[in-house]
Amino acid sequence: MGWSVGVVGATGAVGETLLRVLAERGFPLDRLRLLATPHSAGRRVRFRDTDLTVEAIGPGAFAGLDLCFLAVPGAHVSRELAPEAVRAGAVVIDKGSAFRLDPAVPLVVPEVNPEVARTHTGILASPNCTTIPLVMCLAPLALLAGLRRVVVATYQSASGSGGAGMEELRQGAADVLADRAGTAEVFPRRLAFNVIPQCDRFGEGGFTQEEWKLTRESRKILGLPELRLAATAVRVPVFVSHAEAVFIETASPLTVEEARQTLRAAPGVVVEDDPERGIYPTPAAVAGSDRAHVGRLRQEPGDPHTLHFWVVGDNLRKGAATNAVQMAELLVGA
């Protein structure tokens, strides 16, 4: 007794990971259909031990689906397709930004706010890839000591811009090593052997859309609409996994050991924090994981309302595909 599931965008970096995670976790599938623009229709995609053919999205494409994942770039595509899928009877889990801040749409990290998933009216949103590992740490720390201020600097990998971003990084690095002038198309500058303080377009007050996502999505998920949280989002020449250097100022004093115990007990969080023995997470080591990896916990001497930490998550898995599949598991009670 499984579910009839559709995946739109199955040939992208997140979509491919989504199929892998559905298979790994044994999601109760009755039927799996892959949907895409006519451009990708007809492509064969491996799922478990069969090849599936990508179907073109057209009239009636969503008929018969119980559940539909949207893993498409561009919020306008989600805005067009999600209502169609809902009208056809499917529940939609959108990986994009179109509905995340809509008050009627639950924005869900299953380890943090699973209860809101039940309130959906057809569409649920999965948060941005940097938001997910951040709120997995902030939620228990907010309970422990309250949050007065959060300052985040990110180290975001090329795969945040999909397969094309990873390929541009690889090609750019080969160009630099061979003393060739490269080109930048996906990123606003050459990313290889460089860092770029711009992810996504610029928005209100000089913050980028990516920085606003982190602020506004975290506020919604944590239920703290006034939370002072600001970020600098920076692209770094890494293939997979985003890292974040986080500073929090708390309402009550806390100790590093209390924070460490709190994070150790937090669902989905792995504490890797023994710097004297060289233990802390890095993007290369965390790639492939479904959890938020935290290290470098420390406090400013003489200032017990402060905590600094470093959190790393695989942006394609826990930051995207795994979170969406966990949301689906909540819905089907798997």
Added chain:
Amino acid sequence: MGWSVGVVGATGAVGETLLRVLAERGFPLDRLRLLATPHSAGRRVRFRDTDLTVEAIGPGAFAGLDLCFLAVPGAHVSRELAPEAVRAGAVVIDKGSAFRLDPAVPLVVPEVNPEVARTHTGILASPNCTTIPLVMCLAPLALLAGLRRVVVATYQSASGSGGAGMEELRQGAADVLADRAGTAEVFPRRLAFNVIPQCDRFGEGGFTQEEWKLTRESRKILGLPELRLAATAVRVPVFVSHAEAVFIETASPLTVEEARQTLRAAPGVVVEDDPERGIYPTPAAVAGSDRAHVGRLRQEPGDPHTLHFWVVGDNLRKGAATNAVQMAELLVGA
């Protein structure tokens, strides 16, 4: 009528840059002598249109020098050589960390606190490569609005670990692109296509020595011994130039435009801040510059005591060699 100048460590990444900067700036040299351990002695190094031979440091090596730059890795080497050079009559400018926090030693950024150079008793220290661009921005902002708190996340290049660090990055990138397993010797992990939240060894309270340098050196240079300033220092796969994402909370309210005007007027600071037109500094673009390049100025909406910015400096030039030569220029009145 020039000066007799010695350079210890002329074959390292900073030492090579120091020679280049001395030549570029037309420092008034009467004589230039290159000194090194017996290991490097005898090597020929180009300076302007002549080849100089590196001499081994031995008894009497510093005799006749007016000025001696120390560009050696390892504070213990500076601690041994600096007093010897001073006894021989030279004024020492040390690029290392040995004397920076010594109350008797001026720690100088010529654009920020040139007056302290006059108080030396033989030894002057040049700050760490991340400290220099940071205080060039913080000093004028502290005058404008006062500093209540500073939070920094760094993006530090491989050349911070010298030529060997750059070579390990280059080799590591070639290994990854060719699907070869690489090795890490200079850095605690593979740096290519990765970021590492550790620069230098770990110290008090779980902060690294690099993080402590930024805190303590900034306090000393700014004359704010109680300043709350904490950092996360992260190594990134970039060859040259360090970047820093900086958050400040100020004592008085300020506007972004006031901050921008203040930084535009600050000596040695270049404001590159027009994000809508894609204008902000990156490490690759700043490499080769002698100034601190600042962009991404912005304030948290509704919180006029906050300012975020992004500063990038060439760690071999302004972060090391150029700053030391500028210090020498102060001393000789050039």
